[in-house]
Amino acid sequence: MKSNNGMIGKSIPRIGAIERLLGKPLFSADMELDHPLVLKVLPSDRHHARILDIDTAEAARVEGVVEIFTAEDIPRNHLTGIINKDRPLLAKNKVRSKGDAVALVAALNIHAAETAAKKIHVVYEDLPSVHDPEEALKNHASKVHEKGNLLFTRKIKKGNPEKAFEACAVVVEKTYRTSFLEHTYLEPDAGAGYLDPDGNLVIIASTQNPHYDHSELVSLLGVAPEKVRIVQAATGGGFGSKLDLNVQGFIGLALYHLKRPVMCTFTREETYRMTAKRHPLKMVFKTGADENGHLMAMTAKMICDTGAYGSYGLAVASRAPVHATGPYEIDHVDVECRCVYTNNPFAGAMRGFGVPQAAFAHESQMDLLAEALGMDPLEIRRVNALKAGHKTATGQLLNGSVGIDQCLEAVKPHYENALKTWLHGETDFAKQRGVGLGAMWYGIGNTGVQNPSTAHIEMDGEGRITLYTGCADIGQGSTTVLSQIAAAVLGISPDMLCMVVGDTAFTSNAGATSASRQTYISGNAVKNAAEKLADVLLTEGVDLLKRPKTDLMLENGFVVYKKDPDHRMPFSKIAARAAKRGIPLRWQGYFDPETVPLDPETGEGVPYATYAFACHVALVTVDVLTGEVTVHKIIAAHDVGRAIHPASVEGQIRGGAAMGVGFALMEEYDPSTTRSLKDYHIPTAMDMPEIIPIIIESSEPTGPFGAKGVGEPALIPTAPAVINGITNAVSARIYHLPANLERVLEASIQSGKFTMKEVA
Amino acid sequence: MDTYSVIPIRFTLNGDKVSIEAGAHETALTVIRERLSLKGTKEGCGMGECGACTILVDGKSVNACLMAAPQLEGRTVMTVEGLGREGKLHPLQEAFLEHHGVQCGFCTPGLLMSAQSLILETPRPTHKQVVEAISGNLCRCTGYQQIVDAIQYGADKTGGEE
Amino acid sequence: MLTHPAYARPETLYEALLFLKTHGIDTRPLAGGTDVMVDLRAGKLKSEYLLDISRLKELQGIGLSKDGLSIGAGVTISEIYNSPLVAKNAPSLIKSCAFFGSPQIRNVATIGGNVGNASPSADTVPPLLVHEARAVLASENGERTVALANLFEGPYRSGIRPDELLIRFILEPADGRFTDFQKIGRRKALAISRMSMALLADPKEDGTLGTVRLALGSGTPTPMRMEAVEAFLKGKRADRQTVEAGSRLMAEEMVRITGRRPSTEYKEKAVQGLFLRILAPLVE
Structure with a gap:
């Protein structure tokens, strides 16, 4: 079958961009419902405490209050969580962190809801709390959950690293630490709900996974699946945090009991207090190489603080060790990562699932080895870069797209030029320049587990085609990309497709918008559905055009005879005929990447069907007397397999680099002091340098038109590149992110760059 | 002098005369979103740290969340809804579309307002001026570059005209 | 909780002052709102009245x-x-x-x-x-x-x-004297000063400094002039040695006035860096 894929690789206007530019009411908080009740959550103000009593009597008397809910009011299962169900919608018996929801007020207006929330009297009995994961693993530590504080351990073992270290010319062992981070998507969590005329619960929400939300609501409320409908509203960023059930459960609970429209809009402060954070990791890395820089062995002990609840902690604790080698072949590996409960805010998915943290460590190690061996940092990466035919630490044979070499090659001229000229151009007496590299690899899709996507495509009797996908577009542009894929297969322009997206009443499960999986996995599901429909059109065309199927193609809404394009038949005629003859015009597509579960003891297996690769170069200037860092330029080469929509790929790369600059230099969520956007700094336009994206297309045989993914990879190499650049500038290394003013100045002092004598 | 828990407020919004009553505990943002149902102006933080609620007041960009509603009295206000007329895109909006300056879109209306404020003052802004003009508008998706490109291009297309 | 202060908009300064005479203790003046409205939102505004002075x-x-x-x-x-x-x-x-x-x-x-x-x-x-x-x-x-x-x-x-x-x-106008302001923030916009400094100095023809005025922000309980440092610099040549000695004195003075806090470790170094940056254009 021949298909016209002229739409692939074109940066067509984004679906939904015009409505956003006009300020149309697309987001959850913009919904206009008929006199909706307002919901307000009362969060715990204790780190760890038994709940002895919740007295809502005074609160209930506040004028305008309609109802106050506690855990008692949850009809069925009160626990939520996508991987392990451990997080109560409303706290039952005890609270485990200061963000735990204790009660929910429904009121006529926000003032009444806020007033009432303050008048709910909760009697707590404080329990000892634990805030450090290593402390939490000690015998005497207070148990956050009954089953104990160790949630999960992932081990990756290959060869015999301890023996291999003995043969190494150089071995580097260092400890790295990262901090809690806040996703800080611009749209605070929000949702709205109402009953449809049939009495079904309709919940419109800002979400990364409407079909998961649906299953949670069914579980919480104990209602039939068809009684709940989740509609994804325009979603103002997610970056992993909108994978959890943030407002949807509250809306469902109120709707279930009150049967009238409700809205729940978090303030920024509530979003900061009650939603997931990025896991802080402590990582002890030991890496050894021979005299030529070949990596011989590495070991790593990692511990991640998942706070009070698991959320995506298991995924983080799996991904970080699986990726701990970096995009390099190493024969001897022993990595262990433990995921631990504490009474800190819960940590969940955040762009990269632990890989950004791991990349900070493995890329620092690469530079340290290069330094010890007197090698160029690019050269040591090139020498060790994974290639097709290599085996990863989990024993996976890489045989598809492996574009790390091309990424390193692509940045080389920029890197060398920066070293040769830019590095020596500083004239300010207090400033030092540095150039740093950061490379990464990233498995597309969930780790060693099934994570299918489905899609439907339908042609009506007049030839109009509708694509149904449960894939949540949270700003990355998946709706546009999926439309391009379907259109390319069907030989039409994407704007001829009607798109139905993220509505559980009409779409089927496409899995989460996470793990950089939607282009690859949902793209394949869409392609699969479109191909089935295309096959019907071509087969029908044989009858109508009296030509063999192999000589037919789809173009501009026609089945066309290749040798004489004027000999053609419009889809509308084929559709009408097919409909009459009872030939199906609605098809389901399905794709699940082939993986092999990881062995619990050795980690052996195939965690992902394919990997994305990247390398960034960062040009930085450090003020050695104040610790201020300026990032001047980032060159970002990314192997994405195939860029279906190049402008979106570039947008992801630039946006990822911005998040990476924040991770490197300024972002830190301190559970005891970070309350609002005043306390948490993300990069502004003035903090961002020019970013030069370089798209590498090492086509992936199993990808739709060769595509892999880029969403998370975009962020991962930036922080290591910036940190390596700072090290290059001040001749001292920072092992704890963020490299804020204090840490950079300290590094400068340690290396003697702070030229003045100490103050007595 | 009288004091008011609510006070009549008359102002011009996107070219139309508006009369409402509001108190000092309300902000221009809640008036625009809740009373006047114009939802293009967003609340991202409520404390002037993100710029999602940026509107033009007498041609200057301000955070609607930091403006007490009674301070709107007599002012000429523009929100994103006033930029493109009758559903037609303003050149700035077209430039955002063309340069892929929109990802999730939540920061977009505020950015458009900051850009418009800049262009009213500086019809042909330099790259540096654009970056400074949007430095009070946080965006977590784009890394800003495609937005900056869009504004420069849009300014050229607008050519300084109103 | 949102408080509901009453709003008053005086037409004249006199009207405003009359109001404050009676209600001053219960009143918060409102101009740009960038602090007041943040306090209001946070429930920290306890005043009964907001006096809108933005149009006076x-x-x-x-x-x-x-x-x-x-x-x-x-x-x-x-x-x-x-x-x-x-x-x-x-x-x-x-x-x-x-x-x-x-x-x-x-x-x-x-x-x-x-x-x-x-x-x-x-x-x-x-x-x-x-x-x-x-x-x-x-x-x-x-x-x-x-x-x-x-x-x-x-x-x-x-x-x-x-x-x-x-x-x-x-x-007092600069009158051709050298003045500058420098600031350290955690980012390049929307940043509260981690530390800031202003300088007004009058280098004489013979290379010595006449007037020297130095003020420090975010280093002392309130922004203040650093008089001991000013006195040290006055009459001296702005050579490297003097400026470095001045920077150390600046740090000592800051610590003497403010005492040691967790932030001192950074600030006593950064204040020297900022001092050198602001004086650099005057160094021979």
Whole structure:
């Protein structure tokens, strides 16, 4: 079958961009419902405490209050969580962190809801709390959950690293630490709900996974699946945090009991207090190489603080060790990562699932080895870069797209030029320049587990085609990309497709918008559905055009005879005929990447069907007397397999680099002091340098038109590149992110760059 | 002098005369979103740290969340809804579309307002001026570059005209 | 919880002052709102009344007279930034305005609000201090003039009485002397000063420093002039050795005044860096 894929690789206007530019009411908080009740959550103000009593009597008397809910009011299962169900919608018996929801007020207006929330009297009995994961693993530590504080351990073992270290010319062992981070998507969590005329619960929400939300609501409320409908509203960023059930459960609970429209809009402060954070990791890395820089062995002990609840902690604790080698072949590996409960805010998915943290460590190690061996940092990466035919630490044979070499090659001229000229151009007496590299690899899709996507495509009797996908577009542009894929297969322009997206009443499960999986996995599901429909059109065309199927193609809404394009038949005629003859015009597509579960003891297996690769170069200037860092330029080469929509790929790369600059230099969520956007700094336009994206297309045989993914990879190499650049500038290394003013100045002092004598 | 828990407020919004009553505990943002149902102006933080609620007041960009509603009295206000007329895109909006300056879109209306404020003052802004003009508008998706490109291009297309 | 203060909009300064005479203790003046509205949202505003002084003509205007450069308390940061008169007579103040918050904040925030809030990190204060600014305050009883250096009583405590309003500031013009403002923030916009510094200096023909005025922000409980450092530098040549010695004295003075805090480890070094940066153009 021949298909016209002229739409692939074109940066067509984004679906939904015009409505956003006009300020149309697309987001959850913009919904206009008929006199909706307002919901307000009362969060715990204790780190760890038994709940002895919740007295809502005074609160209930506040004028305008309609109802106050506690855990008692949850009809069925009160626990939520996508991987392990451990997080109560409303706290039952005890609270485990200061963000735990204790009660929910429904009121006529926000003032009444806020007033009432303050008048709910909760009697707590404080329990000892634990805030450090290593402390939490000690015998005497207070148990956050009954089953104990160790949630999960992932081990990756290959060869015999301890023996291999003995043969190494150089071995580097260092400890790295990262901090809690806040996703800080611009749209605070929000949702709205109402009953449809049939009495079904309709919940419109800002979400990364409407079909998961649906299953949670069914579980919480104990209602039939068809009684709940989740509609994804325009979603103002997610970056992993909108994978959890943030407002949807509250809306469902109120709707279930009150049967009238409700809205729940978090303030920024509530979003900061009650939603997931990025896991802080402590990582002890030991890496050894021979005299030529070949990596011989590495070991790593990692511990991640998942706070009070698991959320995506298991995924983080799996991904970080699986990726701990970096995009390099190493024969001897022993990595262990433990995921631990504490009474800190819960940590969940955040762009990269632990890989950004791991990349900070493995890329620092690469530079340290290069330094010890007197090698160029690019050269040591090139020498060790994974290639097709290599085996990863989990024993996976890489045989598809492996574009790390091309990424390193692509940045080389920029890197060398920066070293040769830019590095020596500083004239300010207090400033030092540095150039740093950061490379990464990233498995597309969930780790060693099934994570299918489905899609439907339908042609009506007049030839109009509708694509149904449960894939949540949270700003990355998946709706546009999926439309391009379907259109390319069907030989039409994407704007001829009607798109139905993220509505559980009409779409089927496409899995989460996470793990950089939607282009690859949902793209394949869409392609699969479109191909089935295309096959019907071509087969029908044989009858109508009296030509063999192999000589037919789809173009501009026609089945066309290749040798004489004027000999053609419009889809509308084929559709009408097919409909009459009872030939199906609605098809389901399905794709699940082939993986092999990881062995619990050795980690052996195939965690992902394919990997994305990247390398960034960062040009930085450090003020050695104040610790201020300026990032001047980032060159970002990314192997994405195939860029279906190049402008979106570039947008992801630039946006990822911005998040990476924040991770490197300024972002830190301190559970005891970070309350609002005043306390948490993300990069502004003035903090961002020019970013030069370089798209590498090492086509992936199993990808739709060769595509892999880029969403998370975009962020991962930036922080290591910036940190390596700072090290290059001040001749001292920072092992704890963020490299804020204090840490950079300290590094400068340690290396003697702070030229003045100490103050007595 | 009288004091008011609510006070009549008359102002011009996107070219139309508006009369409402509001108190000092309300902000221009809640008036625009809740009373006047114009939802293009967003609340991202409520404390002037993100710029999602940026509107033009007498041609200057301000955070609607930091403006007490009674301070709107007599002012000429523009929100994103006033930029493109009758559903037609303003050149700035077209430039955002063309340069892929929109990802999730939540920061977009505020950015458009900051850009418009800049262009009213500086019809042909330099790259540096654009970056400074949007430095009070946080965006977590784009890394800003495609937005900056869009504004420069849009300014050229607008050519300084109103 | 949101409080519901009553709103009052005086037509004239006199009307405002009359109001404050009766209700001053229960009133918070409202101008740009960039601090007031944040407090209101956070439930920290306890005042019964918001007195909207943003339209009072008496608080507007920038002018130069024999008394000095006068800047109305109600003048916005943007207006200062765009004022050729300020650019000529107090360039360091312009520079502090360039890095102030964000464009949206600058368009409404007033210099009176920035000073009156008495934050240790108020960006406009160090430049005002090196220009020996005097604050003119008015009450129904009349006006009084206070040296800005004597206005602050502590962090977030100005010496403005409840019945008073800040009316204007009078600055000693730079008169061709060197002035500068430098700031360290955690990012390059929308950043509260981690530390800031203003300098006014008068290098003489023989290479020695005549007048030297140095003010520090975010290093002491309220922004203040560092007189011991000024005295040390005065009459000396701005050579590398002197400037380095001055930077160490600056750090010692800051620690002496403020005491040791968790942030001192960074600040006692950074203050030296900032000092060197601001003096660098004068070093031979």
